[in-house]
Amino acid sequence: MRLRLEKRAAPSAAMRWAAPLMATLLMLVTGMLILVLLGKAPGDAFRVFFIKPLASVYGIGELLLKTTPLLLCGLGLAIGFRSNVWNIGAEGQLTIGGICGAGVALAFGDTESSWLLPAMLIAGIVGGMLWAAIPALLRTRFNTSEILVSLMLVYIAQLLLGYLVHGPWRDPDGYNFPQSRLFNDWELLPLLWDGVRTNIAFLIALLLAALSWIFTAKTYAGYRMQVAGLAPAAAAYAGFSERRNIWLALLISGATAGLAGIAEVAGPIGQLQPQVSPGYGFAAIIVAFVGRLHPLGILLGSLLMSLLYLGGEQAQIELALPSAITGLFQGLLLFFLLAADLLVNFRITGSAR
Amino acid sequence: MTDSLPPTNSAATPGSAPRLALRGISKRYPGVVANDAVDLTVQPGEIHALMGENGAGKSTLMKIVYGVTRPDAGTIHWQGEPVTIDSPARARALGIGMVFQHFSLFETLTVAENIALALDHRAPPSTLDARINEVSERYGLPVDPKRLVHSMSVGERQRVEIVRCLLQAPQLLIMDEPTSVLTPQAVQTLFGTLRRLASEGVSILYISHKLDEIRQLCDTATVLRGGRLAGTATPRLEDDAGLARLMIGSELSPCQLPPKQPGEIMLELTNLNLPSSDPFGTHLQRVDLRVRRGEIVGIAGVSGNGQKELMAALSGECLSPDAGAVRIGGQPVGRLGPAARRRLGLGFVPEERLGRGSVPAMSLSDNALLTGAATAPAMLRHGLVSRRAARDFATGVIAAFNVKCGGESSIASSLSGGNLQKFIVGREVRLDPQVMVAAQPTWGVDVGASQMIRQALIELRNRDVAVLVVSEELDELFAICDRLVVIAQGRLSPSRTPAQTSVEEIGSWMSGGFIAAADAKQEVRDAAAA
Numbered sequence: 001m002r003l004r005l006e007k008r009a010a011p012s013a014a015m016r017w018a019a020p021l022m023a024t025l026l027m028l029v030t031g032m033l034i035l036v037l038l039g040k041a042p043g044d045a046f047r048v049f050f051i052k053p054l055a056s057v058y059g060i061g062e063l064l065l066k067t068t069p070l071l072l073c074g075l076g077l078a079i080g081f082r083s084n085v086w087n088i089g090a091e092g093q094l095t096i097g098g099i100c101g102a103g104v105a106l107a108f109g110d111t112e113s114s115w116l117l118p119a120m121l122i123a124g125i126v127g128g129m130l131w132a133a134i135p136a137l138l139r140t141r142f143n144t145s146e147i148l149v150s151l152m153l154v155y156i157a158q159l160l161l162g163y164l165v166h167g168p169w170r171d172p173d174g175y176n177f178p179q180s181r182l183f184n185d186w187e188l189l190p191l192l193w194d195g196v197r198t199n200i201a202f203l204i205a206l207l208l209a210a211l212s213w214i215f216t217a218k219t220y221a222g223y224r225m226q227v228a229g230l231a232p233a234a235a236a237y238a239g240f241s242e243r244r245n246i247w248l249a250l251l252i253s254g255a256t257a258g259l260a261g262i263a264e265v266a267g268p269i270g271q272l273q274p275q276v277s278p279g280y281g282f283a284a285i286i287v288a289f290v291g292r293l294h295p296l297g298i299l300l301g302s303l304l305m306s307l308l309y310l311g312g313e314q315a316q317i318e319l320a321l322p323s324a325i326t327g328l329f330q331g332l333l334l335f336f337l338l339a340a341d342l343l344v345n346f347r348i349t350g351s352a353r
Numbered sequence: 354m355t356d357s358l359p360p361t362n363s364a365a366t367p368g369s370a371p372r373l374a375l376r377g378i379s380k381r382y383p384g385v386v387a388n389d390a391v392d393l394t395v396q397p398g399e400i401h402a403l404m405g406e407n408g409a410g411k412s413t414l415m416k417i418v419y420g421v422t423r424p425d426a427g428t429i430h431w432q433g434e435p436v437t438i439d440s441p442a443r444a445r446a447l448g449i450g451m452v453f454q455h456f457s458l459f460e461t462l463t464v465a466e467n468i469a470l471a472l473d474h475r476a477p478p479s480t481l482d483a484r485i486n487e488v489s490e491r492y493g494l495p496v497d498p499k500r501l502v503h504s505m506s507v508g509e510r511q512r513v514e515i516v517r518c519l520l521q522a523p524q525l526l527i528m529d530e531p532t533s534v535l536t537p538q539a540v541q542t543l544f545g546t547l548r549r550l551a552s553e554g555v556s557i558l559y560i561s562h563k564l565d566e567i568r569q570l571c572d573t574a575t576v577l578r579g580g581r582l583a584g585t586a587t588p589r590l591e592d593d594a595g596l597a598r599l600m601i602g603s604e605l606s607p608c609q610l611p612p613k614q615p616g617e618i619m620l621e622l623t624n625l626n627l628p629s630s631d632p633f634g635t636h637l638q639r640v641d642l643r644v645r646r647g648e649i650v651g652i653a654g655v656s657g658n659g660q661k662e663l664m665a666a667l668s669g670e671c672l673s674p675d676a677g678a679v680r681i682g683g684q685p686v687g688r689l690g691p692a693a694r695r696r697l698g699l700g701f702v703p704e705e706r707l708g709r710g711s712v713p714a715m716s717l718s719d720n721a722l723l724t725g726a727a728t729a730p731a732m733l734r735h736g737l738v739s740r741r742a743a744r745d746f747a748t749g750v751i752a753a754f755n756v757k758c759g760g761e762s763s764i765a766s767s768l769s770g771g772n773l774q775k776f777i778v779g780r781e782v783r784l785d786p787q788v789m790v791a792a793q794p795t796w797g798v799d800v801g802a803s804q805m806i807r808q809a810l811i812e813l814r815n816r817d818v819a820v821l822v823v824s825e826e827l828d829e830l831f832a833i834c835d836r837l838v839v840i841a842q843g844r845l846s847p848s849r850t851p852a853q854t855s856v857e858e859i860g861s862w863m864s865g866g867f868i869a870a871a872d873a874k875q876e877v878r879d880a881a882a883a
Contacts, residue, residue: 218737220726226715227723233709236670237701238723239691 023336049311061196069260070302073284076256083225085249089150091281092157093128097258098265100127128258136250180272201263370433378427387413405577450518460503537860616646619819635659651834659843700786713766754779771802
């Protein structure tokens with residue numbers, strides 16, 4: 001008997017939404033199994049990974065802090081993914097956003113001024129958009145794959161950041177560490193409340209989640225982009241411009257990734273360092289899919305992903321596990337989501353042919 | 354003819370086993386029963402028609418015989434022996450050949466190379482050419498083994514497919530809707546070849562829904578309806594109404610075209626030249642066309658002669674560098690996109706329903722927005738879409754066109770082809786166009802829906818809309834058009850009223866018969882201008 005996949009006539013809508021939950025559950029079970037195989041007590045590991053990070057107000061603050069860049073990047077990417085534009089380079093746009101925003105701070109930040117912070121945020125957004133404009137231009141001009149171009153630009157952005165902090169932007173009083181000078185208080189995003197590191201970028205991200213819901217559900221532009229994603233020939237038939245769609249998708253996702261970048265640099269990091277993100281831009285791709293490309297789902301997905309980052313850190317400290325543990329859980333989550341989605345759309349039959 | 358006639362035929366020699374006998378063949382797909390306990394018997398040397406509307410299960414049944422698909426239940430007997438046909442290679446080894454509706458030829462290879470690729474046993478090129486020539490001469494199927502396929506017409510390509518099958522010396526030849534790509538004259542040539550094959554003892558299974566052809570050619574007919582056996586008949590002894598009744602289960606009523614004086618020109622093409630972006634596409638050359646208010650103009654032609662390109666040039670999906678080459682209501686629109694043309698009063702029903710005329714995964718009400726948002730002001734306010742207006746509009750279309758569905762929130766892909774087409778036509782009609790362009794509006798649509806769609810186009814004409822219809826069905830065009838033109842090789846013929854012309858003239862034009870005369874006229878005009 002041969003196993004084969006047969007397309008379901010009508011995939012269940014309920015199962016479509018249940019798939020991310022099942023993927024999360026399977027990730028937990030498999031992850032715990034791996035930890036047990038590594039010789040850790042399962043109850044212990046679960047507590048360290050998923051309970052302890054949330055056991056204090058500070059911990060909740062950290063959760064929301066890490067949720068912010070994931071949510072920002074995920075919202076932007078989802079708008080592109082819905083319209084079949086595959087920006088895989090949010091990590092690069094995030095890095096450039098951080099560089100551009102920091103550049104404004106380093107150039108004009110020596111004296112306090114109330115417009116400085118808004119200018120930094122805008123510079124970050126514009127930087128992310130410019131970086132995303134490169135794949136948009138190449139795709140609309142030469143029909144190159146935006147997947148490859150945006151991905152390769154990630155590494156260029158990271159090397160550019162490395163060059164800046166090792167060279168021209170290195171803090172002269174920094175004992176030769178590859179870092180910019182520390183930002184002044186007026187160059188940092190205000191905190192939400194005392195005792196946590198969460199800043200107003202989280203509120204901005206929540207606002208953007210609401211706006212992105214309005215964009216996709218209510219606006220004609222959002223409708224056009226969805227049609228382009230679901231049926232390109234129907235979009236051409238209705239007269240929706242493919243070029244405009246590609247530009248819009250990449251510029252929006254570049255803007256939110258750039259904002260995430262400057263929010264990190266002008267937030268918890270407080271200076272430019274050789275690395276400004278532990279892979280938020282890539283993790284946001286998983287977040288977007290786990291959240292079913294829906295703003296509310298993306299919010300939940302980025303909370304989960306943020307918890308995986310925190311749990312991974314905690315596990316390094318308390319269970320002496322390598323930092324790769326976070327990536328392992330991310331990978332498990334994506335793997336099980338893809339598997340669950342496959343089974344939502346197909347059934348396994350036992351017959352030959 | 355009755356449903357109770359036994360499934361045998363007069364050509365059968367008593368005592369000899371039938372060439373092919375299917376008993377109780379059933380095949381289910383998710384959500385559909387394609388074949389339900391179907392019986393079919395084909396005798397040696399018989400030309401046997403397999404009739405039925407689109408979606409009746411003909412193609413599935415033939416795929417089962419050719420080993421592409423396996424049945425869920427039922428038996429196949431070949432020359433009296435029970436067999437299992439689990440692959441096309443097995444089918445060919447038994448002596449079954451099939452000519453598909455959509456050809457499977459590599460355009461960049463020669464005829465001989467294409468045939469060599471399809472043979473189960475490798476043949477040396479030197480002898481292959483000779484064998485191709487031999488078969489093509491013997492059956493009146495002229496093909497040049499050295500020619501590249503992309504330079505050949507559709508009819509020539511079909512000959513290649515037939516020769517390819519005949520090289521395997523089949524005992525049963527399956528032809529799937531072979532005449533949909535042929536001119537009336539080429540159809541007669543094909544019939545000659547098929548009769549000759551039958552006289553040599555080859556059985557032919559001829560799949561079609563064209564009643565007159567079946568009556569001309571076939572000894573026996575098996576009719577499928579909704580996946581089931583509707584009955585068998587001897588086509589020569591039946592009239593159209595009887596065969597149609599068997600095929601669709603109800604009577605046909607003809608279209609009424611009241612006489613009408615056409616008004617001003619609404620759609621005008623003037624010397625439209627458009628190179629195709631597809632390397633194997635057709636270039637449009639010197640296309641002139643005028644459609645007036647209150648008339649239906651039909652474009653006949655064999656598919657692949659520039660219809661697709663012409664439709665894209667009219668809809669705005671393909672822009673023309675010369676803005677004045679396309680005019681809607683007198684305005685030059687050659688460089689305007691589809692949405693801008695719609696705002697000038699264009700309605701357009703494309704050939705592909707799913708994925709172009711509609712978004713398969715979206716609800717009908719969201720599909721109403723697809724073209725409605727550009728033209729119906731209620732559906733779009735300040736960049737925001739009004740879902741309520743779209744719902745109301747979709748509900749109106751569903752009611753007016755009797756679209757069978759679960760309501761305006763049904764997903765487009767859940768509708769049957771005919772119902773989705775009714776929805777798309779209804780959407781375009783109710784957006785109140787001044788010019789309506791419809792490409793193959795009834796292709797693959799059941800008879801009831803076809804009737805309704807044709808009637809809707811006629812009502813538009815009666816309301817003084819300019820209507821242009823492209824179709825491969827000549828009967829349809831003769832029934833509903835005020836004027837006919839023919840497209841061949843990217844050129845458009847002069848127009849004729851149905852009364853002025855005949856199937857023969859249109860047929861000869863379909864193979865390019867008007868082009869030489871048009872070129873001569875053009876030369877005279879050029880000389881006069883010089």
